[in-house]
Amino acid sequence: YMAKRELYKISGHWDHYLDGMFVLGDPMDETKECFALRPMTCPFQYQVFLNRGRSYRDLPMRLGETSTLFRNEDSGEMHGLIRVRQFTISEGHLILRPEQLEEEFKGCLDLAKYCLGTVGLLDKCTFRFSQWDPANPNNKYEGSPEQWDEAQTVMGKILDDLNVKYTVGIDEAAFYGPKLDIQYKNVYGKEDTLVTIQIDMLLAKQFGMEYVDADGQKKTPYIIHRTSLGCYERTLAYLIEEYAGALPTWMAPEQVRFLPVTDRAADYCAEVAKQLEVQGFRVEVDYRNEKIGKKIREAQLEKVPYMLVVGDRDMEAGTVSVRHRSEGDLGAMSLEAFSGMLRQVVDNKERV
Numbered sequence: 001y002m003a004k005r006e007l008y009k010i011s012g013h014w015d016h017y018l019d020g021m022f023v024l025g026d027p028m029d030e031t032k033e034c035f036a037l038r039p040m041t042c043p044f045q046y047q048v049f050l051n052r053g054r055s056y057r058d059l060p061m062r063l064g065e066t067s068t069l070f071r072n073e074d075s076g077e078m079h080g081l082i083r084v085r086q087f088t089i090s091e092g093h094l095i096l097r098p099e100q101l102e103e104e105f106k107g108c109l110d111l112a113k114y115c116l117g118t119v120g121l122l123d124k125c126t127f128r129f130s131q132w133d134p135a136n137p138n139n140k141y142e143g144s145p146e147q148w149d150e151a152q153t154v155m156g157k158i159l160d161d162l163n164v165k166y167t168v169g170i171d172e173a174a175f176y177g178p179k180l181d182i183q184y185k186n187v188y189g190k191e192d193t194l195v196t197i198q199i200d201m202l203l204a205k206q207f208g209m210e211y212v213d214a215d216g217q218k219k220t221p222y223i224i225h226r227t228s229l230g231c232y233e234r235t236l237a238y239l240i241e242e243y244a245g246a247l248p249t250w251m252a253p254e255q256v257r258f259l260p261v262t263d264r265a266a267d268y269c270a271e272v273a274k275q276l277e278v279q280g281f282r283v284e285v286d287y288r289n290e291k292i293g294k295k296i297r298e299a300q301l302e303k304v305p306y307m308l309v310v311g312d313r314d315m316e317a318g319t320v321s322v323r324h325r326s327e328g329d330l331g332a333m334s335l336e337a338f339s340g341m342l343r344q345v346v347d348n349k350e351r352v
Helices: 006-010 013-020 041-052 098-119 145-161 232-242 263-278 290-301 313-319 336-345
Strands: 002-005 035-037 062-070 086-096 128-130 166-170 179-185 190-202 222-231 256-260 283-284 306-310 317-322 329-335
Touching: 002 006, 006 035, 013 098, 041 062, 041 086, 041 283, 041 336, 086 098, 086 232, 098 179, 098 190, 098 222, 128 145, 190 232, 222 232, 256 263, 256 290, 263 283, 263 306, 263 313, 263 336, 283 306, 290 306, 306 313, 306 336, 313 317, 313 329, 317 336, 329 336
Parallel strands: 128 166, 256 283, 256 306
Antiparallel strands: 002 035, 062 086, 086 222, 128 179, 179 190, 190 222, 306 317, 317 329
16 A cells, blocks of 8 residues: 555656655655555556566556555545545556557446446436646646647547547646546536546656567557546445435345344244345344334335335245335235345346
């Protein structure tokens, strides 16, 4: 989770991102070692490519990691789970030959669309082609105007070839390259970035990353930086907002709650709950000595998808009485029938 200042100097983050990093030591004292918690994974993942010589046959090299990152956000920027100082992200870097760029970019975009579509956020997303500001205020960007023109021309062609409808965001690029930002508005109307896909034509050269091409010449690869589901904390915040806390059954932390009517039914519930757990479902049993009406009401308020009310009749018949948080009473079912219905709902990722 930590690296020396020298690594971030190679990548350029030390010059462009120091204020957003947690630093151990005096960043101004070059005579002593100085470390920083990692705010991004790219310099670390590049070491995998650099651990030996590479051929064009090794490319594309797709490196992926679920990582914990740290960013020293201003206190005024903090906002629940949407913006935090320690977060988890599914981040990847694709190191490739120039001719592989469009196909790999499409794969990254397809992956992001699949992930966001699966959790139900894609329909509300928009796309922004984030570009540099040629005026380069405060020396925000690395590279020459010619390099930026090339990168943005290539990325624009790829987006047009893929029929991506986007807006242009000037001065929204990363300091090393343009990016496609997948944007989402929260319930207050504020727009945030969920997922980014970036084309990088600069950092590979700064790190000395090379591969031997088919003609025997050493060449510098291109890099795509990408996330698939973005920052887990931020995406979770949007999911809670989107579903008002009633997450679809397949992603709900508690999918089924057994509600025994009597103490006699508690052991039966425990036994049947284990059978569902063996099948991979997330199950709890409410053993409290409370009236069944209160148990149902509390489970309803906690937005548990399925409540299984079990009394003496269910024990005798080998059934469970099923309630759904939005559909109400579904009647008595055998455990096999209920688990089959639940399996279909979970496997198909239905939004109930």
